[in-house]
Amino acid sequence: xxxxxxxxxxxxxxxxxxxxxxxxxxxxxxxxxxxxxxxxxxxxxxxxxxxxxxxxxxxxxxxxxxxxxxxxxxxxxxxxxxxxxxxxxxxxxxxxxxxxxxxxxxxxxxxxxxxxxxxxxxxxxxxxxxxxxxxxxxxxxxxxxxxxxxxxxxxxxxxxxxxxxxxxxxxxxxxxxxxxxxxxxxxxxxxxxxxxxxxxxxxxxxxxxxxxxxxxxxxxxxxxxxxxxxxxxxxxxxxxxxxxxxxxxxxxxxxxxxxxxxxxxxxxxxxxxxxxxxxxxxxxxxxxxxxxxxxxxxxxxxxxxxxxxxxxxxxxxxxxxxxxxxxxxxxxxxxxxxxxxxxxxxxxxxxxxxxxxxxxxxxxxxxxxxxxxxxxxxxxxxxxxxxxxxxxxxxxxxxxxxxxxxxxxxxxxxxxxxxxxxxxxxxxxxxxxxxxxxxxxxxxxxxxxxxxxxxxxxxxxxxxxxxxxxxxxxxxxxxxxxxxxxxxxxxxxxxxxxxxxxxxxxxxxxxxxxxxxxxxxxxxxxxxxxxxxxxxxxxxxxxxxxxxxxxxxxxxxxxxxxxxxxxxxxxxxx
Amino acid sequence: xxxxxxxxxxxxxxxxxxxxxxxxxxxxxxxxxxxxxxxxxxxxxxxxxxxxxxxxxxxxxxxxxxxxxxxxxxxxxxxxxxxxxxxxxxxxxxxxxxxxxxxxxxxxxxxxxxxxxxxxxxxxxxxxxxxxxxxxxxxxxxxxxxxxxxxxxxxxxxxxxxxxxxxxxxxxxxxxxxxxxxxxxxxxxxxxxxxxxxxxxxxxxxxxxxxxxxxxxxxxxxxxxxxxxxxxxxxxxxxxxxxxxxxxxxxxxxxxxxxxxxxxxxxxxxxxxxxxxxxxxxxxxxxxxxx
Numbered sequence: 001x002x003x004x005x006x007x008x009x010x011x012x013x014x015x016x017x018x019x020x021x022x023x024x025x026x027x028x029x030x031x032x033x034x035x036x037x038x039x040x041x042x043x044x045x046x047x048x049x050x051x052x053x054x055x056x057x058x059x060x061x062x063x064x065x066x067x068x069x070x071x072x073x074x075x076x077x078x079x080x081x082x083x084x085x086x087x088x089x090x091x092x093x094x095x096x097x098x099x100x101x102x103x104x105x106x107x108x109x110x111x112x113x114x115x116x117x118x119x120x121x122x123x124x125x126x127x128x129x130x131x132x133x134x135x136x137x138x139x140x141x142x143x144x145x146x147x148x149x150x151x152x153x154x155x156x157x158x159x160x161x162x163x164x165x166x167x168x169x170x171x172x173x174x175x176x177x178x179x180x181x182x183x184x185x186x187x188x189x190x191x192x193x194x195x196x197x198x199x200x201x202x203x204x205x206x207x208x209x210x211x212x213x214x215x216x217x218x219x220x221x222x223x224x225x226x227x228x229x230x231x232x233x234x235x236x237x238x239x240x241x242x243x244x245x246x247x248x249x250x251x252x253x254x255x256x257x258x259x260x261x262x263x264x265x266x267x268x269x270x271x272x273x274x275x276x277x278x279x280x281x282x283x284x285x286x287x288x289x290x291x292x293x294x295x296x297x298x299x300x301x302x303x304x305x306x307x308x309x310x311x312x313x314x315x316x317x318x319x320x321x322x323x324x325x326x327x328x329x330x331x332x333x334x335x336x337x338x339x340x341x342x343x344x345x346x347x348x349x350x351x352x353x354x355x356x357x358x359x360x361x362x363x364x365x366x367x368x369x370x371x372x373x374x375x376x377x378x379x380x381x382x383x384x385x386x387x388x389x390x391x392x393x394x395x396x397x398x399x400x401x402x403x404x405x406x407x408x409x410x411x412x413x414x415x416x417x418x419x420x421x422x423x424x425x426x427x428x429x430x431x432x433x434x435x436x437x438x439x440x441x442x443x444x445x446x447x448x449x450x451x452x453x454x455x456x457x458x459x460x461x462x463x464x465x466x467x468x469x470x471x472x473x474x475x476x477x478x479x480x481x482x483x484x485x486x487x488x489x490x491x492x493x494x495x496x497x498x499x500x501x502x503x504x505x506x507x508x509x510x511x512x513x514x515x516x517x518x519x520x521x522x523x524x525x526x527x528x529x530x531x532x533x534x535x536x537x538x539x540x541x542x543x544x545x546x547x548x549x550x551x552x553x554x555x556x557x558x559x560x561x562x563x564x565x566x567x568x569x570x571x572x573x574x
Numbered sequence: 575x576x577x578x579x580x581x582x583x584x585x586x587x588x589x590x591x592x593x594x595x596x597x598x599x600x601x602x603x604x605x606x607x608x609x610x611x612x613x614x615x616x617x618x619x620x621x622x623x624x625x626x627x628x629x630x631x632x633x634x635x636x637x638x639x640x641x642x643x644x645x646x647x648x649x650x651x652x653x654x655x656x657x658x659x660x661x662x663x664x665x666x667x668x669x670x671x672x673x674x675x676x677x678x679x680x681x682x683x684x685x686x687x688x689x690x691x692x693x694x695x696x697x698x699x700x701x702x703x704x705x706x707x708x709x710x711x712x713x714x715x716x717x718x719x720x721x722x723x724x725x726x727x728x729x730x731x732x733x734x735x736x737x738x739x740x741x742x743x744x745x746x747x748x749x750x751x752x753x754x755x756x757x758x759x760x761x762x763x764x765x766x767x768x769x770x771x772x773x774x775x776x777x778x779x780x781x782x783x784x785x786x787x788x789x790x791x792x793x794x795x796x797x798x799x800x801x802x803x804x805x806x807x808x809x810x811x812x813x814x815x816x817x818x819x820x821x822x823x824x825x826x827x828x829x830x831x832x833x834x835x836x837x838x839x840x841x842x843x844x845x846x847x848x849x850x851x852x853x854x855x856x857x858x859x860x861x862x863x864x865x
Contacts, residue, residue: 051668053675055613097847100854107611107671111801112850115843118798122840186666235794239679246672277687284679288658291673295665 002306003171006254010167014160018153027152028224033264034159035220036240040248040256041166042213043241045173048250049182050206052102053110056117057214058237062124062230063090064215069136069228070129079142083219087212094211098204109207117238124230135229142223159220163257166213170253173209177437177446178202184423184434190385191421196409196438196486214241236280243283247290249297258299322458322511326451327484330519334396335361335412335489337382337523342391342401344381351377353545354391359490359538364512364522366532369542370565375525376418378542379494382523383415384408395490410438414488416479418495418525422467428478429454429463435485453481457511473504480511484520491515493524497531509535533557541565578709583831584824585707589716589785591823592723593619596778597800598807598819599730600771605809606747608764609667613674614654615775616797617681618647622776623788624685627694636699644777650681651772655765678793685790693787702784715784722781726774727816734812739763747810799826802846 017030039061046052067086071077077085093116101112124130131137142149142158149155173179181202184192189199222228240263248259263283270279290297296304337359344352352374359365367375380386382393384405393401400408409415414435423431432450439446454460457477459470467475476496483491496512497505509531516522526532532539532553539556541549543565549556556562597615604612626643630636658673698715705714734740742763745753754760779788779796786792799822807815822842829841 047668047672051666053668053672055675097851100851102854104850104854107668108805108850108854110611110613110671111798111805112847114798115846119840119843119847122837126834126836126840242672242675243679246676278683280683280686281680282683284676284681284683287676288673288680291669291676292658292662295669 001310002303005306007164007168010164010254010257014157014164018156024152027156029264029268031152031156031159031224032221033260034156034163035217035224036244036264037163037257037260038159038166038220039210039214039217040241040244040260041163041170041253042210042217042256044245044248044250044253044256045170045206046210047242047245048252048255049174049179049186050203051186052203052207053107053242054113054207054210054238055110055235055242056113056115056238057210057241058233058235059113059117059120060090060094060211060214061218061221061233061237062117062120063093063211064218065222065228065232066124066130066136066218067215068219068222069139072140073136073138074129078145079140079219079223080144083216086219087215090215091208091212094208095204098207099200102200102203102207114235114238117235121230121234131229133230135227135232137227139222139226139228141226142220155224162216162220166216167253167257169209170256174253175443177443178205180426180430180434181437182206183425183430187423187425188421190405191417191423192434193385193405194383194409194415194417194421195434195482196406197434198404198406239280239283243287245297246287247297249299249301249303251296251300252303254303255297255299258302259297262298322514323455323460324514326455327453327518329517330487330489333361333489333519333521335359335521336394336396337490337521338392338394339378339382340392340394342378342381342393343389344377344386345389350545352381355542355545355547356391357540357547357550359521359523361521362516362519363537364516364524364535365538365540366536367523367525367540367542368527368529368532372544373542373565374545375542376494379492379525383413383492409486412438412487412489413492414483414486414490415492416476416483416494416496418498420472420475420479422475422478422482424467426467427463428459428465428467428470431467431478432481432485435482438486449487450481450485453484454478456484456514457481473500476500476508477511480515484515488520490521490523493522493526495525495527497526497528505531579831581708582710582712583827585710585712585716586785587824587827588820589719589782589823590826591820592719593778593782593796593819594799594803594822595816595819596723596726596774597796598803598815599727599812600775601800601804602747602807602809602812602815603730603743603767604764604771605804607743607750607760607767608655608659608670609750610659610670610674611801611804611809612654612768612771613671613797614678614681615771615800616795617678617685617793618651618772618775619779619782619796620788620790620793621650621681621685622647622779623696623783623792624689624694624779624790625776626780627696627783627788628689630696631694639696640777640780643780644773647776647779648769648773651775652765652769654772655768659764659768660761678797682790682793689790691790693789694783695787696780696783698784699781713785715781719778719781719785722777726777730770730774731812739766743767799823799842802842805846806849 018027043057046054064086067089068082071082072079097112101108125133142155181197184197185199192199244259244263245256247262249255267279270276340356342352342355355378369375381388384403388401392399395411429450432453433446436446436449457480459477467478497508500508512535536553539553541556541562548561549559600615622643625646626639629639629642654677658677659670662670699718700714703714704711734744742758745758800819802822803815803819806818826838826842830838
């Protein structure tokens with residue numbers, strides 16, 4: 001509904017503009033706004049969704065601009081084909097750079113893209129085929145596969161049709177599993193990995209898409225300007241993108257459209273007032289102020305008002321009883337985990353030293369030990385969150401000690417965290433839907449699977465709520481539901497009872513038994529001895545990084561070394 | 575290879591490298607205590623030069639110009655931290671970093687409006703003469719640049735190594751969270767580091783101005799090249815960042831001299847891209863520590 005309202009408003013505004021503000025000058029502004037909007041929509045996907053700042057986005061406009069200019073002038077290509085060719089080149093370049101660089105953490109893409117842009121400027125100046133400092137002149141008007149656009153008005157509508165296409169593409173990404181994955185990454189990279197989401201991959205995808213859209217922006221602008229030279233798309237143009245999407249709004253692709261309109265309008269006003277020098281200060285100040293005080297931007301604000309007006313908001317529903325029939329038993333529960341001689345040191349501290357044990361299919365295995373025993377480190381080694389110094393980990397027949405966390409999750413290994421890692425930018429249902437990421441199913445199935453997982457843990461009815469609106473105990477259940485939505489064969493639970501009160505812990509114990517009854521193999525790290533002794537088929541005890549005991553709960557309970565470790569040597573002697 | 579040509583390229587390269595080194599150091603220090611990459615770092619170099627030249631042109635004595643321009647850098651650095659970063663300390667990193675970019679744009683814009691489009695010049699501190707080394711002519715001002723840089727580096731490394739706040743900065747670089755738990759007052763430290771980074775960048779901009787002129791849009795180049803140094807230092811190691819900054823200055827000078835001045839930037843940035851591609855792992859796979 002909201003999307004339809006926005007599209008209608010967009011169509012009306014775009015269609016009406018040339019008739020409300022008549023004349024060549026407003027039309028020119030409209031065309032330039034549209035070109036900028038095309039690139040800005042892509043930039044929202046990059047900055048808002050993938051949270052990657054690129055300082056050299058105008059470099060991709062150069063690629064599109066030169067492709068259109070050179071192919072149309074020197075090789076007489078059709079403008080539309082040249083535009084597509086430019087976009088493809090820009091996307092290939094973006095991929096070649098981003099795929100390796102985005103594996104690095106930090107903000108290297110910002111500078112890498114700027115470096116690329118500056119290199120492109122040097123090449124454009126120094127190479128012969130670009131026309132050097134003079135550039136390429138005599139670019140024809142835009143045409144659609146041989147059909148020339150006679151008037152600027154027709155070109156205006158074509159530009160905005162392209163913008164609409166990009167917006168719809170952006171909205172489709174937003175509503176797909178990719179959009180959900182990006183939101184998950186933005187909220188918690190660790191939890192996204194645990195749901196099987198490949199962080200680098202989606203960031204790279206957004207960079208590639210945004211590069212393509214920036215290239216189209218460049219092509220359109222050049223067909224309007226009828227010339228291309230190295231100064232058209234400078235650093236200031238990259239800043240335009242950044243300011244536009246921040247002021248427009250980072251949370252929706254509409255922000256790119258709104259921002260482009262605001263930026264162009266502002267620049268024209270400053271020009272009209274003969275204050276062009278003030279452009280930089282005002283743009284920079286707007287960026288800073290919006291980011292500090294109105295982070296949703298104008299489009300986010302409009303969306304907020306719309307929600308208010310239509311009375312939409314999360315309905316409060318009382319929680320239901322767990323529906324144990326919601327999830328089916330696993331058909332192929334095989335999930336044997338074998339840990340063999342695993343070690344990990346931090347400097348001189350041996351956090352995990354030569355630990356071996358096995359988790360048998362269908363069993364509930366507990367990993368216990370006093371504080372600082374190395375349990376969580378071992379857990380992180382198994383889950384892929386840290387590299388091993390030595391040793392092997394096998395899941396069924398596969399060696400997994402070198403795999404990344406998302407790859408391990410994709411094998412069917414779910415995980416919950418001691419410190420809750422929920423995605424606070426999504427509803428409860430969307431949180432759980434993230435768990436289905438590895439399954440590559442249709443959204444309809446993902447949704448019903450997530451609902452079933454919520455029903456199973458007793459959160460039926462909380463789908464539309466934000467995680468923050470739930471109690472701590474219920475939030476923990478959301479995390480478990482998310483891990484269950486992954487259809488795991490093995491579930492790793494890191495101190496699931498921490499922070500729960502007695503009755504909540506009791507219910508948790510029941511839930512873990514029910515999960516086990518589904519055929520899911522469970523490995524839990526736990527402090528709460530009552531929980532462990534009541535639940536676990538098999539207990540592994542760690543102390544000072546080493547395994548000191550391994551066996552059934554009863555055997556371990558009587559082990560003197562374990563008693564020493566927990567109670568100190570005096571108690572054992574007494 | 576002709577020795578005099580080599581030296582003629584090496585020494586000016588070291589001179590601009592000094593500026594990059596100080597900017598790189600500023601990047602590393604700010605990132606360590608606050609987790610924020612401050613894109614405005616290069617603008618303080620520009621401001622230092624422009625403000626000093628402007629004051630000198632208005633008849634103030636040279637030492638006063640130097641002092642005031644340095645103070646302006648330090649003050650603006652502190653203001654930036656208080657006004658634009660302290661209020662959003664808990665926001666995601668990319669928000670804070672994008673804010674610093676906005677601040678950089680504002681600083682450039684202000685410089686453009688207040689000091690104008692034309693480059694500003696300032697006489698050398700000990701005259702505009704040159705001295706000769708192995709047949710290469712080097713401006714005497716270079717000695718000031720090298721001396722000021724060496725002095726600032728010495729003071730900062732002494733500070734990092736032998737003072738309590740310096741140790742706190744280093745602790746933050748190893749583990750920000752743990753350092754805070756140990757009672758490091760990150761708030762005050764962050765403010766101090768932004769002021770020092772702003773001031774030292776401004777001073778670098780002042781001493782280089784007699785050689786290269788000061789221009790409102792020079793900040794981005796200084797910032798970018800200092801940033802390369804910081805990347806090579808992994809935003810962790812101040813020493814590596816400083817050496818890398820010097821190296822970039824020399825590389826740039828050699829590229830301009832031995833290849834072509836038009837391709838100078840393309841070569842420097844090409845090296846950066848290549849470095850990132852290799853480091854990011856065209857050939858590297860496997861786990862890194864994530865927790």
